[in-house]
Each structure stands twice: as structure tokens, then as C-alpha cells.
Amino acid sequence: MTFFRKNTNCPTSEKLLAFQKAEIPAREIDKITVHLRFCEFCSAEVDLYSHYPQSEDSVERTEIPEPLYELAEALLSNRRREFLERLFAERR
Numbered sequence: 001m002t003f004f005r006k007n008t009n010c011p012t013s014e015k016l017l018a019f020q021k022a023e024i025p026a027r028e029i030d031k032i033t034v035h036l037r038f039c040e041f042c043s044a045e046v047d048l049y050s051h052y053p054q055s056e057d058s059v060e061r062t063e064i065p066e067p068l069y070e071l072a073e074a075l076l077s078n079r080r081r082e083f084l085e086r087l088f089a090e091r092r
């Protein structure tokens with residue numbers, strides 16, 4: 001199983017999802033908003049959740065969701081824009 005390393009100060013995926021659904025306290029929202037300004041990975045992750053809301057079940061899982069795995073690979077090769085355009089075009 002593959003795990004992606006975000007920065008050590010990155011919020012967890014669960015927290016980013018809660019952030020996207022506005023289910024966390026305002027103080028946490030501020031913190032994450034600031035983080036998203038300089039972290040492309042987390043920012044992309046929130047983008048992804050806003051387009052493809054996760055079910056409660058998937059939040060429980062420790063595996064990285066498949067689209068996010070692909071996204072991370074795209075980020076690593078610096079092709080985020082192309083990836084997102086392709087992904088959204090395919091699933092529309």
C-alpha cells in the first residue's frame with residue numbers, strides 16, 4: 001500500500017474534508033485557510049472534495065482515495081492543471 005507524505009504540518013484528510021464541509025470550528029477554518037495558501041497538495045485535495053464529495057464511509061478508510069492518488073502523482077510531475085481538466089471532462 002502506498003502512502004503519500006504531506007508536510008508534517010499538513011491537516012489530515014479527515015480534517016480537510018471537514019473543512020470543506022464547514023464542519024469544524026471557525027478557529028480551525030482560519031488555520032486551514034492559511035495553510036491552503038502555501039500548500040498545493042492540500043489545496044488540490046480540498047478542490048477535489050468540493051467536486052467529488054466523499055461519503056462518510058470513505059472518511060473512515062485509511063487508504064488514499066483513487067482520484068487523490070492519481071492527483072498526487074500528477075502533482076509530482078507538475079501536471080495538476082492538465083490532470084484536473086482531464087478528470088473533470090471525463091466525469092462530467
Ligand SMILES: [Zn+2]
Binds near residue numbers: 007010011035041043
Ligand atoms: Zn498541506
